[in-house]
Amino acid sequence: MSPRTLYDKLWDRHVVRDNGDGTALLYIDRHLIHEVTSPQAFEGLRLANRQPWSVGANLATPDHNVPTTDRSHGITDPVSRLQVDTLDQNCQTYHITEFAMADPRQGIVHVIGPEQGATLPGMTVVCGDSHTSTHGAFGALAFGIGTSEVEHVLATQTLGQQKSKSMLISVDGKAPAGVTAKDIVLAVIGRIGTAGGTGYAIEFGGEAIRDLSMEGRMTLCNMAIEAGARAGMVAVDDKTIDYVKGRPFAPQGALWEQAVADWQDLHSDADAVFDKVVHLDATTLQPQVTWGTSPEMVVGVNQTVPTPESFPEPVRQEGARAALKYMGLEGGMPICEIKLDKIFIGSCTNSRIEDLRAAAAVVKGHKVAGNITLAMVVPGSGLVKQQAEAEGLDKIFLEAGFEWREPGCSMCLAMNADRLEPGERCASTSNRNFEGRQGQGGRTHLVSPAMAAAAAIAGHFVDIRELSS
Amino acid sequence: MEKFETLTVIVAPLDRSNVDTDAIIPKQFLKSIKRTGFGPNLFDEWRYLDHGEPGKDNSQRPLNPDFVLNQPRYQGAQILLARENFGCGSSREHAPWALLDYGFRVIIAPSYADIFYNNCFKNGILPIVLDAETVDRLFRAVEAQEGYQLTVDLEQQQIRTPDGEVIPFEIDAYRKQRLLEGLDDIGLTLQHADEIRAYEEQQQRQRPWLFDQ
Numbered sequence: 001m002s003p004r005t006l007y008d009k010l011w012d013r014h015v016v017r018d019n020g021d022g023t024a025l026l027y028i029d030r031h032l033i034h035e036v037t038s039p040q041a042f043e044g045l046r047l048a049n050r051q052p053w054s055v056g057a058n059l060a061t062p063d064h065n066v067p068t069t070d071r072s073h074g075i076t077d078p079v080s081r082l083q084v085d086t087l088d089q090n091c092q093t094y095h096i097t098e099f100a101m102a103d104p105r106q107g108i109v110h111v112i113g114p115e116q117g118a119t120l121p122g123m124t125v126v127c128g129d130s131h132t133s134t135h136g137a138f139g140a141l142a143f144g145i146g147t148s149e150v151e152h153v154l155a156t157q158t159l160g161q162q163k164s165k166s167m168l169i170s171v172d173g174k175a176p177a178g179v180t181a182k183d184i185v186l187a188v189i190g191r192i193g194t195a196g197g198t199g200y201a202i203e204f205g206g207e208a209i210r211d212l213s214m215e216g217r218m219t220l221c222n223m224a225i226e227a228g229a230r231a232g233m234v235a236v237d238d239k240t241i242d243y244v245k246g247r248p249f250a251p252q253g254a255l256w257e258q259a260v261a262d263w264q265d266l267h268s269d270a271d272a273v274f275d276k277v278v279h280l281d282a283t284t285l286q287p288q289v290t291w292g293t294s295p296e297m298v299v300g301v302n303q304t305v306p307t308p309e310s311f312p313e314p315v316r317q318e319g320a321r322a323a324l325k326y327m328g329l330e331g332g333m334p335i336c337e338i339k340l341d342k343i344f345i346g347s348c349t350n351s352r353i354e355d356l357r358a359a360a361a362v363v364k365g366h367k368v369a370g371n372i373t374l375a376m377v378v379p380g381s382g383l384v385k386q387q388a389e390a391e392g393l394d395k396i397f398l399e400a401g402f403e404w405r406e407p408g409c410s411m412c413l414a415m416n417a418d419r420l421e422p423g424e425r426c427a428s429t430s431n432r433n434f435e436g437r438q439g440q441g442g443r444t445h446l447v448s449p450a451m452a453a454a455a456a457i458a459g460h461f462v463d464i465r466e467l468s469s
Numbered sequence: 470m471e472k473f474e475t476l477t478v479i480v481a482p483l484d485r486s487n488v489d490t491d492a493i494i495p496k497q498f499l500k501s502i503k504r505t506g507f508g509p510n511l512f513d514e515w516r517y518l519d520h521g522e523p524g525k526d527n528s529q530r531p532l533n534p535d536f537v538l539n540q541p542r543y544q545g546a547q548i549l550l551a552r553e554n555f556g557c558g559s560s561r562e563h564a565p566w567a568l569l570d571y572g573f574r575v576i577i578a579p580s581y582a583d584i585f586y587n588n589c590f591k592n593g594i595l596p597i598v599l600d601a602e603t604v605d606r607l608f609r610a611v612e613a614q615e616g617y618q619l620t621v622d623l624e625q626q627q628i629r630t631p632d633g634e635v636i637p638f639e640i641d642a643y644r645k646q647r648l649l650e651g652l653d654d655i656g657l658t659l660q661h662a663d664e665i666r667a668y669e670e671q672q673q674r675q676r677p678w679l680f681d682q
């Protein structure tokens with residue numbers, strides 16, 4: 001057989017029917033469900049009198065709409081409440097496993113899939129949510145789908161797909177201290193642009209990627225979609241297998257041995273050919289901060305906000321001008337002089353235990369600066385929250401003046417009560433800095449958890465490498 | 470999806486061009502968790518004199534007597550005669566859901582917005598394209614004669630008028646077949662159910678842990 005990429009292998013493993021024209025019917029191993037994109041899909045099933053094809057392949061949890069404050073009185077917003085109640089009812093009707101709002105295992109779908117071992121190497125994983133790319137960290141083919149596709153997967157356990165082109169992003173050398181997975185992926189997006197990955201499935205490789213923990217690889221693949229690619233992935237290695245081992249949905253005993261043997265093949269062959277290869281030197285990277293309204297508008301923390309004139313193309317100059325106006329910034333201003341109003345540590349990009357540990361390590365023994373009106377930590381799941389509390393991280397955050405919340409999407413998209421007011425400026429560990437994303441008129445700067453924590457203490461951006469030395 | 474069978478029904482004329490999806494179903498109704506029940510709010514801003522909101526009892530709202538769908542002679546219409554660029558605007562599938570829920574199975578217009586056109590087929594609505602002149606002629610005929618009906622025969626790709634005129638129309642063969650057989654994407658995939666099962670059996674042997682749950 002000719003050498004194949006990881007993407008080729010994942011694709012080949014799942015072809016139910018090859019249409020011979022670059023499209024195929026692919027089998028879907030795991031379907032994750034949340035409350036926003038599923039109600040019409042379930043209704044479609046009902047109207048057509050269909051049943052889910054494979055009930056056990058589905059796993060559901062409410063995350064976008066759930067409150068992150070005291071939940072004992074339920075959800076006050078009627079629209080949010082109806083969506084969450086509808087998910088509960090649909091899961092009950094069709095016997096789909098759901099971690100409902102009161103369940104300690106509830107959380108952001110992209111956090112709980114891996115946490116439960118419901119995401120396994122070699123799987124196809126889909127969800128009605130673009131950040132499904134996260135699960136590619138496990139050597140899985142994972143991508144977001146729309147509501148009619150959600151219904152299609154429920155009813156048939158398959159999806160018709162067009163094969164993408166393949167891209168290798170190799171991040172070579174060792175990343176310096178203070179440079180995290182978030183900084184790497186922001187730098188990648190800064191380099192290739194938000195459309196750079198359009199039409200491609202991206203595999204991340206190179207020494208700096210191999211060095212990342214599984215949490216870091218999830219952060220990386222999570223933002224493949226911000227680089228324009230529906231799927232991002234990392235080859236399976238010992239770290240992948242160690243992470244999965246013993247999780248509730250992971251195979252046990254003899255099946256585990258069999259699975260591990262099967263997963264050894266989940267990497268690109270040495271001489272596999274990619275449609276495109278991009279190299280990035282990890283050794284020169286700095287912690288990253290976005291300055292504009294697109295994730296590609298990003299610079300190193302020691303740099304200055306660019307001037308519109310510094311871009312060669314007129315279109316990008318215009319884009320930069322509009323972004324600076326919206327963000328209330330001037331070109332030439334040092335990043336470290338940008339003052340903040342709010343701090344958000346959370347989202348499916350950076351709300352796992354490792355993220356909270358990194359933030360707590362910076363916060364410990366300090367107080368949130370006076371100009372910060374709200375600093376919040378929203379763990380990615382109930383289990384992450386429990387683990388953090390067992391390690392005393394909640395105390396560190398609370399003592400410093402952070403709020404310690406219940407798990408959910410929260411201020412990543414401001415669908416619940418957590419949001420920015422017009423003009424407010426936020427250091428956020430989430431993935432999108434679009435206009436209005438965190439609240440109408442809100443200004444978002446994307447950063448790593450440690451950078452967000454440091455900004456909370458200082459009241460403005462600081463280079464975390466200076467703190468640790 | 471319901472099979473598309475030949476129908477002979479009343480035609481309602483909507484004499485405006487560039488009818489956008491927000492006019493078809495205004496945005497306040499998109500928060501719904503359903504894909505049915507949009508019929509009473511189809512063309513909400515034109516149909517009623519007050520402002521519509523989800524949850525309002527539509528039977529109590531003041532109707533706009535001038536709007537075509539409120540006129541007695543067009544009750545029970547299942548064919549909508551429209552002007553160019555029908556269904557422009559957002560990609561919301563709520564627009565065909567609302568038309569279908571109201572009862573429309575056919576739209577006749579000189580042109581459509583692309584996504585809307587595709588979404589119609591997904592939901593069992595037949596959007597027919599005729600040249601502007603023929604559409605114009607049909608508008609005059611519908612308005613001239615109360616109870617005017619057209620026969621739409623998809624199999625033959627023909628519209629037949631009461632006085633025996635036959636108007637042929639074009640449609641992509643694949644889409645035609647899907648409508649005639651009542652097959653949505655899911656129905657089409659399920660035609661390969663045996664292949665899906667065969668794949669599962671083979672995986673079950675090779676990778677049993679994927680099914681051990």
Ligand code: SF4
Nearest residue numbers: 131347348409412413
């Ligand atoms: S945390 Fe944000 S990006 Fe992630 S699933 Fe929720 S809303 Fe989407």
